[in-house]
Amino acid sequence: MLAPDTRAAHPRRTLLLTGLPLLVAGLALAGWAFTTEVVVTIVRMLLLAAGVLAAIAGLGKVAHAVCGRAVDVVLWLGIGWLTFILGAAILAPWLPLGNHDDAVAGLTAPIFAQPGDGYLLGTNNYGLDVFSRAIHGARTSILVALLAVLIGTTVGGLVGMVSGFVRGTTDRLVGIVSNSLLAVPPLILLIALGTVLDPSVRSIAFALSLLTIPSMVRLARANTITVAEREFVLAARALGASRMRLLRREILPNVVLPVLSLAVVMISVLIVAEASLSFLGIGIQPPQPTWGNMIAEGQGGVMEEHPYIVVVPSVCLFLTVFSFNLLGEKAQARWDTRSAKL
C-alpha cells in the first residue's frame, strides 16, 4: 500500500526541503478548498483530494527524514484514525456531544444548520447534531461488527478445527452445512434474516456472525489439516497425548494467528455489511444513528441541498473500512501466508 519508494537513497536535507513545503502546501490547499466558495463543488472536491494526497506525500518525506528510514505513513495515519474513532466511540456517553437521537429535543434546534453555525458539522432534518450522530454511529457500527466477529471467530474457528481434526463423517456434514450457508449470497441472506429479526444491535450482530462462520470454518479447517500432519503433532500423539490435549496445546496455537488475521479483515467486511443493511432500511432503525442510516438520510434530494449530511458519515465509514483493510492486509501478510496473495 503506497509502498515507500526505496529505489534511491535521498539525503535527509533534500527530504526535509521537499517534504515540508509539500506538507504545508497540501494542507493549505485542502483547507482553502474546504472553506472557499469561489469555485464549484466538484472542483473543490478535486482540490481537496489533491491537497490531502500532497500532504500525505509530504508527511512521508518528513517522517523519512526524521526517522532516518522509509516509513509507511498511510498505515500510521490509519492506526491514528482507528485510535481516534474507537476512543471516541467508547467514550461517547461521557463526551460533551450534542443531541444525537432525541427527536423531541431536536424540535427546538435549527434543522439543516450549516456546519459551523454553532454545530461543528451541522444538524439533520430533525435538528439532531451530525457530529454527535457520527460518533454515536461509530459506537453502533463498530460494536455490531466486533460482536459479530467475536461470535463468528469463536464458533467458526472451533467447528473448523474439530472438523479438520476428526475428519470423516463429521467433516462431511460440517462441509455440507457451511456450503449451504455459502450457497446464499451474503447480502441476500442478511435481507432474508432482516425480514424476521427485530432490528436491534444484538440480532443484527447475530445475523452478521452467520456470514463469517463459513469462511472461518474453512480457514480453520484447512490450517488444522496442514498442522495435524506435522511431526510435532505425531510426536505428541506418540507420547500418549489425548485428543483434547492435542487440539488445545498443539493445534490451537498454530491455527489461531491466521484465524485472527482473517478476523481483522472480517471486521471491515462486516462494517460494510451493517452499513449496507442500514442504508437499505433493514438494519438498525433511525433515530438511533449508524453510518448506514445516516447516509440514507441524504436520499430524495437532501444530498443535493445539504451535502454534509452524506459526506460526514461517508468519510467516517470510508476511513474506518480503509484502515481496517490496511491492518488486515498487514496481519495476513505476516501471519497467514496462505491467503496473503489475495
Add this chain to the structure above:
Amino acid sequence: MLRRLLISTLELVAVLFLVSLGVFLLLSLVPGDPAVALLGEGRTPQEYEAMREQLGLNQPLLSRYGDWLGGVLTGDLGTSLVPPQTEVLDRILSALPVSLELAVLGLVMALVIALPLAMWSAYHQGGRADRVISAATFGLLSMPSFLLGIVLIAVLVNALGIFPRNEWVRLGDGIGGNLQHAFLPALTIALMEAAMFTRILRNDLVTTLNEDYILAARARGMSPLRIMVSDALRPSSFSLVTILGLSIGRLVGSTVIVEYLFALPGMGKLVIDAANQGNYPVVQGAVLVIALIYVASNRLIDGSYGYLDPRTRRARA
C-alpha cells in the same frame, strides 16, 4: 470421473435442499399474521380463519413445507401477499432479466477496465504508475458499493450532468435507451470488481513476467504489448478465474444495492421491498432462485478449471 460427478451432484442437491428448508423455516417465523396482512384490519374472525385455511397456515409446519417444496418442484412458488397479488414466479421472471443484464454488463466492464490496468501496472512494476494504481484500487476496495454509487451520482449526474437519472428502459423497448440507463449502475458494479481483478491479475502477471521464456521473447525483440497479450496473459489468468467465481456472490450483493440506489426493477428491489412489507412468499421464492443461480454458476466455474488448466485435469481424474 463419473463417480466424482455423481457425488458432487448429490452434494449440490443436499445443499439446495438445506437452503430451501432454511429459507422456509426462517420465514415461517415472521412475526404477525399473514392473513391479517393480506386482508387488512377490521374483518371478521371467520374471514381471517377462512384465509388462513386457504393459505394452509393451519396445517403442521412440516406438511406446509412439503406442499411448498412440491409447488417449487412444479414451478409454482405461490402468490404474493401484497397487491398486486400475482404469481411469485411471474414477479421473479420479470425482475430477473434486469439483474442479469446489470451483472453481466458490470462484469464485462470490470474486465475491460482491469485487463489494461493490470498489464500496465505489471509491466511498470514498482514504478510510479504501479504504485498509483495499487493505491487507487486499494482505496476503491474500501468503498462500500452504495457509497461508490452515491459518489458517481453526485459527480456524473448532479455536478456534470452527463447521465440522466430517470426511469428504467426495458431491453425490449430499445437498446440505446436501455444502455444509456444501465451504464451508470453497471459502472458502479464494475469499478468494485475491477479493483479486485486488477490487483489479482497484476500479481500473477508479475510472477509470470519473471519466467525465462518471457526473457527469451524479450531478447528476440518482441514488443512489450505482444509479450503481454500473447505470452503472459493466459498463464496468469487462473487466479482471476477463481476470483471470478468468488466474486459472483459479491456481484449479487452489489447488484441488489445498486438496484435500490437507482430504483431499478430487478431482483434486489423485489427482495428488499418484499422484506420491508413482510411479503414472505416473494422473499422465499426470490432467495431460492438466487441461491440456485449462485450455486449453479459456482459449480460451472469449478468445472471450467479443467479446460483452462490441463494440470488440474489429471489431478482430479
